[in-house]
Amino acid sequence: MFDSRGDQPSSSELLSTRTGSDLELQIIHYPHPTLRHVSKPLKRVDAEVRAYASQMFDLMYQHEGVGLAANQVNLPYRLFVINATGDPEQKDAQGVFINPVLSRGKTQVAGDEGCLSIPGISASVSRHETVTLQAYNLAGEEVTVELSGFVARVVQHEVDHLDGRLFIDRLSTTQMAEVRDALEEFEIEFSSMRDRGEMPTDDQVAARLAELEQLRT
Ligand code: ZN
Numbered sequence: 726m727f728d729s730r731g732d733q734p735s736s737s738e739l740l741s742t743r744t745g746s747d748l749e750l751q752i753i754h755y756p757h758p759t760l761r762h763v764s765k766p767l768k769r770v771d772a773e774v775r776a777y778a779s780q781m782f783d784l785m786y787q788h789e790g791v792g793l794a795a796n797q798v799n800l801p802y803r804l805f806v807i808n809a810t811g812d813p814e815q816k817d818a819q820g821v822f823i824n825p826v827l828s829r830g831k832t833q834v835a836g837d838e839g840c841l842s843i844p845g846i847s848a849s850v851s852r853h854e855t856v857t858l859q860a861y862n863l864a865g866e867e868v869t870v871e872l873s874g875f876v877a878r879v880v881q882h883e884v885d886h887l888d889g890r891l892f893i894d895r896l897s898t899t900q901m902a903e904v905r906d907a908l909e910e911f912e913i914e915f916s917s918m919r920d921r922g923e924m925p926t927d928d929q930v931a932a933r934l935a936e937l938e939q940l941r942t
Pocket of ligand 1: 840841
């Protein structure tokens with residue numbers, strides 16, 4: 726069972742530390758520090774990790790996304806879920822990828838991207854057109870898939886998350902100037918939440934991630 730840290734403020738932004746079916750993940754927004762955390766490979770997949778993945782799909786569909794990385798729900802693990810169709814009925818398009826390793830093809834293409842952790846902002850980002858993705862699924866089986874086009878883009882975006890990188894880090898100076906005001910809004914909201922005690926401090930976030938890492942990485 727997770728340590729329920731009594732010294733942390735209770736907040737809708739905090740992950741519930743309870744185990745089992747009542748765990749509650751939330752999508753965190755820029756500039757939450759966990760989005761900059763370099764995730765650690767999972768050493769074991771237990772019932773709770775499977776429950777995390779299931780909730781990540783729910784959140785992804787609820788927010789009309791096509792991919793969600795563990796950092797985005799305040800977890801320090803190398804795991805992401807995708808469904809490039811965005812359609813919950815299309816189960817064949819669903820994937821859970823654990824400890825992913827990407828090999829990138831030579832050609833790059835530009836395409837529009839957004840992010841559930843920076844809602845409302847989109848920009849054109851250059852990505853490799855094709856990738857080979859090696860990872861483990863929830864059953865612990867190794868999988869290798871060749872991907873191209875939009876799904877390859879989604880996977881590169883998600884692997885970036887696991888490395889603590891956001892799509893805005895890949896924008897040109899001109900593009901960055903265009904989104905700067907919108908990003909500042911997120912920064913202002915974040916610091917107001919901190920001021921109101923609704924957001925844990927950097928130290929508290931780091932301590933919680935370290936605990937979660939100790940459990941499974
Ligand atoms: Zn994202």
